[in-house]
Amino acid sequence: MNARRLLQDATGLNITEADAQRAMRERMAQLGMADSHAYLRALAGSELSALTELVVVPESWLFRDPGAFSAATDFVQRRLALHPARPLRILSLPCASGEEPYSMAMALDMAGVAPPSVRIDAIDLSQVSVRRAIAGHYTRNAFRGADLAFRERYFMEQGGGYQLCDAIRARVGVRQGNLFELDTAALAGSYDIVFCRNLLIYFDDLAAHAAAKILHTLLADDGLLFAGYAEVPALCRHGFAALRIRGAFALEKAAPDPKRLAPPLRRAQAVRSVVPAQAEPQEAFFRAARHAPAPAAAQLDDALAQAWRRADGGDFAGAAALCHTLLATDPSSADAYFILGIVSECQGQVAAAADYWRRCVYLRPGHYEALCHLALLARQSGDAQVAEAYQERAARIYARRQTQGGAE
Template sequence: MNTLQRLRAATGLNLSEETVERAVLGRMAATGIADRQQYDAGIGDTELAALVELVVVPESWLFRDPQAFVLAAAYTQRRLAAGERRLVRMLSIPCAGGEEPYTLAMALADAGVPPEAFAIDAVDLSTACIARAQEGLYGRNAFRGKDVSFRDRHFTHEGDDLYRIDAGLRRRVRFRQGNLLTTELAPARSYDVIFCRNLLIYFDVPTTAAAIARLAALLADDGILLAGYAEVPSFVQNGFTPLPYRQAFALRKDAAPDDGPYAGLPLPVNEVTAERRTRPQPAVQPRERRATPRAAVPRPPPAAPAAPVRACRCASA
């Protein structure tokens, strides 16, 4: 396999030749190797991992699409209220620099969920992202929403616009490097909640189907999956049903019961149900408009000019 094929196989991403070429040229400059054939021939596991770091897209921020976290917290409360005596287990993949799993931990804490009641696994392809996530230190770019009051509750200011996540929340998240398509992540049906957002958009159709099959195997039968907005149709085509919660982009398995823990949560519900949104609608034929002749109506005489209005100054009290 050439370098492009090796990187596609290692990441599962539908990488373009331009993206790989930029990464290769960057690594050639970093290693001081000027000959392309020599560089390609010397790509081992370590160098391949370095190339992977240059082609992944780790962009994220805290409380991105916040309704997803509101739904996850409400779902968790529902499970705990039912008297279940086990951990509510959650997965964030890909987790980038930890922004998503830490947001999930904060949302659960703010909802009053005890820290001993949940556990979060967070996985990313990038070892650099995992190292940054484990450190839990974030700059101004991670706080993008209008409401950043959570920063005062869950972060310590360390100067130079840097903030560190609370140590107690950091302990609730377990990070590891891995690949959704190839890494053995957990036994089947291990997770009640899975966040997998904005990953499938980088896959081709066969890889998308394979990734969704892996996620379906990991998700509990009555669990929920939170996706990116553009990815919902792909999940619907591969065994998932959308849940009708506005701006959460949540789904359940097709075979899941209608009255599962996700049903009837006290959250804003889409006015158009998921079933209606996914059902093809008949085309609407445009109405034929007929020109109606205007009756000859004499124009009214022009109005008399208005009397001039004098400007006055109002003295302030």
């Protein structure tokens, strides 16, 4: 068992080998150890927790994505107006150093919502982050944006930073915890609002599937889930439906829709596709393909649905064959290229996956899911500028769908 596998088993995070080795070298240097084998033999309990801290890198700030807090506050006020005697519960997971749950607490306070009406639970895997959240002390980096009136109202300059007032801190209960270790039976349907933003993007397909099921269990049937923009497609494949709320990526529970994309594919276990890779098409082909006549919609939907079913069952070769057959008759099928990208990623062929997704967005520039995947790949490869460009495109498309109600 290596460090990467131990960290993945402990956290569910999709950690790269490079990140695991970097963290292990850093931790060994802190301990004055030189023998990696000896370190791995001792990697358990508190030492595993210490190593985990080096791969969990929280990045947040107060009132990040303010539209989400505005939408959540509106939801709370409407719910309390209908059921004033029923307290609401909000969960923030991961809560990082408390920026998100405290922002929610301040938003509720500014809206005049009394503390007993809403309970906010904040949970994070990192013990260091939890200690910081409980302390409620923030540096200047936690305050971004033009409107910082809340800082004057709720914070006091102290120790080279800003200390959050006791009244807001008292509205939030902070503790260390792991999403996969929560008592879902006891907490089923407990939360009216769940903030789980930018967590699933660090999981592999199976872990993301398991996480979505847990979130579905925790959320009340009439509750709201706030997620990161790149997580919306995965959540929509697991019992959630996106809502049109300006400035926020919000979802609600919904019955699974067979017309939606299939559940996340299982990781390939030494599976090798028998379908030869397509030759690199020329720009002229793409320009023609974007305007090529397509077969009947029902026929296309059936072929794509079959491809998803085969891929989800682990038949990656069969899924790829169906997609290539479809592309032979309809070279403009962006969805076929998208599925080929998913299949390639599951087989560990990251470069091929990126190529297929680039073809997908060339044919359909507004393909939200492909843009999200390209953004994640770019970030994993360290190309922050490209990742940001894809993220911005995806965010614009999502916002347009919210306001227009149509696909690109």
